[in-house]
Amino acid sequence: MIKVNHLDKYFNRRQKNEIHVLNDINLDFPEKGLVVLLGASGSGKTTLLNVIGGLDKVQSGSIEFGDKIIEDYDASTWDKIRNESVGYIFQNYNLLPELSVFDNIGFVLKMIGINDPELIETRVNYILRAVNMYPFRKKKALQLSGGQQQRVAIARALVKNPKVIIADEPTGNLDSKNTMDIMNIIKQISLDKLVVLVTHERDIAKFYGDRIIEIKDGQVINDYNNAETETQKIGKDDTIYLKDLKSVSNTGNDQLKMALYSDHEETSEPISIRLIVKNKTLYLDVDSTFDKIKFVDNSTGVVIKDEHYVQKTRQELIETSFNLEVLENKDVDRESKAIVSIKQTFLMALRKILLTSRKGKLMLFSFLVAGIVIAFTIATLASVVIVRPEPYMSISKNYVGIYESGISSDLPDYDDLMAYGLGDEDYYINTFENLNLQFISPNGDNSGVGVSAQIDLVDHTSRSKLMSGRMPANDFEILVSKKIADNIVETSYGQEQGIWSYQHLYFERMEIAGNDIHIVGVVDTDISLVYMSRDLANLYRSADTTAIPYVFADEDSLVAGEMPLVGEVVLTEDMYLTLFGNNDYTGAWPKSIIGFDYEI
Incomplete structure (x- = not known):
């Protein structure tokens, strides 16, 4: 073993x-x-x-x-x-x-x-x-x-x-x-x-x-x-056998019986005992030269027997009713759990403190104060030394920016860039730049307070990242980052417009190409970002041009032709006049434009 x-x-x-x-x-x-x-x-x-x-x-x-x-x-x-x-x-x-x-x-x-x-x-x-x-x-x-x-x-x-x-x-x-x-x-x-x-x-x-x-x-x-002995010499102080002792004195009457036994042949010194009963309590007054005096009752574990001690066999001496099978673990189901609960741990610690001496409590209090001071100092130093980059970033750290410079270079085209992320579900290309929108005041004018941030797609965030509000339900609802929302809510510019909380922010209105835009949620990030649908982002990017995403075109406003399919576009009347020099919408549709790869 x-x-x-x-x-x-x-x-x-x-x-x-x-x-x-x-x-x-x-x-x-x-x-x-x-x-x-x-x-x-x-x-x-x-x-x-x-x-x-x-x-x-x-x-x-x-x-x-x-x-x-x-x-x-x-x-x-x-x-x-x-x-x-x-x-x-x-x-x-x-x-x-x-x-x-x-x-x-x-x-x-x-x-x-x-x-x-x-x-x-x-x-x-x-x-x-x-x-x-x-x-x-x-x-x-x-x-x-x-x-x-x-x-x-x-x-x-x-x-x-x-x-x-x-x-x-x-x-x-x-x-x-x-x-x-x-x-x-x-x-x-x-x-x-x-x-x-x-x-x-x-x-x-x-x-x-x-x-x-x-x-x-x-x-x-x-x-x-070891050749085990048949007898043992362990003391038997727990049991007193009176017949193995000498009876020195035995006296009494109907009220009191007393007897004196001794393991010595002679008891030279006299013993004086007085028994007093008061308030149903028995008091013993013992006057003797013995150093040790023990009172025997049911709690002492001492047994007095009026008989002789009989030597027991070894088997009788080691006999026990203890059964080891009661503790067998072979067929017991086991599972790992916390041995002591958090509540028990707290109570044990609290009792330990309460039982500590005054000096010990003072020492523990000193340690606690010192710990608080040290923790505060470390936190202060950490806030100075450890710089969080997010507040200084305009785009997410997972972005790689590619910009065309004035120097001639062979930049990869869109298809080449998409090939880099083949098989990666999180890979995408963000072709949108910054957005700058202002809230519309009740009289219809720009309020001077608004949102300025990098555009990102709402598909790139999730409900679990929302600090407040909800996810957009249509193309005209957007999300803003915590940094943008806090810059509006916590500054005088926003507060002068009555924007004191995120909830107030949701009542404000902005416009893109004549469409009302509303903020409906705040995303937990310290980067200045606005999350919107791809179609709304395309609409914002083309709002100052004559090309807009066809999903925002109204079929009822068509004066000729039909809604476009893939590879087709819809023109305004002014653009048609510029391209064809007339307003004659008759003839076969779709129409080809010289110098372009798509049809109208």
């Missing part, structure tokens, strides 16, 4: 106080069983445990974990191994103090993709009952005693049913009864999984361990299969 090869680790490497904490460690761990790392404090056993679990690095050596060989510390590889295959029982608990006992354990199941609330509740409640912490499931971790936190940490490590349990002094803060309960569960798990346990208690190692590895000064000094 796990194999470590020539592990070496140093603290304070190449310094005067260098410590060779792991010295050429070579170990091969089995697929299952309880392996105990035994040694005194500072021997290196906890460091070795952390290295095996991927929590610490080494300077040299390799670790084989299943089918993976890890020579240099690879955080991503260890993250995957820890998430799925390893359960940790830390000596200092490492619980989330602001979460409840239930949520601390449920958090682990969410990390491995188990998000079914019913399944989480079933598993968490089961493991809490197994470690005798079910009654405390709603309490926050910071409200628990050290021993209770240790049991929650053990439950958290076991609940995801990992392949390997890494346990650092799991019973260090437990009383004898809970020590046996927890060790019995760990022993039960080790029948099917690998448990690597660190302890300095030889009695626990001898009674529960399948294999014991003794470590001293960073080296393995002994490695052997």
Whole structure:
């Protein structure tokens, strides 16, 4: 399952106080069983445990974990191994103090993709009952005693049913009864999984361990299969057997019965006890030379039996009702979700701040103010240093401009230019130049306020880019860019005309070739652009000439001939007179014009 090869680790490497904490460690761990790392404090056993679990690095050596060989510390590889295959029982608990006992354990199941609330509740409640912490499931971790936190940490490590349990002094803060309960569960798990346990208690190692590895000064000094003892010497302070003690005194009457028992042959010093009952409360006044006095009730966990202690067999001692199958993950559906919601994160942070000392709150406030000042400074500098080009552009950055100069050159024709964009749906040629229109005042005159910008086609924008208004519904409706709209709305020129908002802008009227033009929307761009249909753009370009797009010709105004087809044009009466020298519209239509490639 796990194999470590020539592990070496140093603290304070190449310094005067260098410590060779792991010295050429070579170990091969089995697929299952309880392996105990035994040694005194500072021997290196906890460091070795952390290295095996991927929590610490080494300077040299390799670790084989299943089918993976890890020579240099690879955080991503260890993250995957820890998430799925390893359960940790830390000596200092490492619980989330602001979460409840239930949520601390449920958090682990969410990390491995188990998000079914019913399944989480079933598993968490089961493991809490197994470690005798079910009654405390709603309490926050910071409200628990050290021993209770240790049991929650053990439950958290076991609940995801990992392949390997890494346990650092799991019973260090437990009383004898809970020590046996927890060790019995760990022993039960080790029948099917690998448990690597660190302890300095030889009695626990001898009674529960399948294999014991003794470590001293960073080296393995002994490695052997343990011949399990049939008896254990773990203290039994949780149960007092009266018949194993000496009865020193026994007195009483119908109102009060008292008895004194002792594990010493003689009790030299007298004991004075007064019992007072007041307001349905029993008060004890004890005068004795004993340093420790304990009151026994249902909450202390101490049991008093009027009988002799009977030695139990090993099988009876390690017996537990813990069932590992309840935690099986094989057929469980998993999905990745946020482990902690944004609301929970905010509340946890807020509670953390509220529980911080006055000095800590002052420090946090100082950091906040400093952060605001730094952010403001950076934003100010960025606005000066980082120049946005859009406000200074007259056309979109995706345009390539081609202009004919006075120097003779072989410019590509229209067909050649279109060939460049063959197959590109976004490619087009914009042959239109700038537009200059003024709003028409109520008396019919030009107002002096209007639109001056590059013409673009309405097909080149979309509804999603609109800041306000709507898309044009016909050829006589146009869109303007945000830059144009803001220049009108936010300046005195527009405001003097009663244009204070985008909505006011939509009521204004302009003219192209006698046709009323209205702005119906604003496009989110800082470039001066006007979006219109191709036919309206052609109409604007030809408004000062005698040629206009035939789509704007009115069939009812024809005095002769018919509406044109492709390759044909319609002439005004004045143009006909100029070309033919008469107003005789008789004869066959269409008519050819000498020197031109199209017909009338």
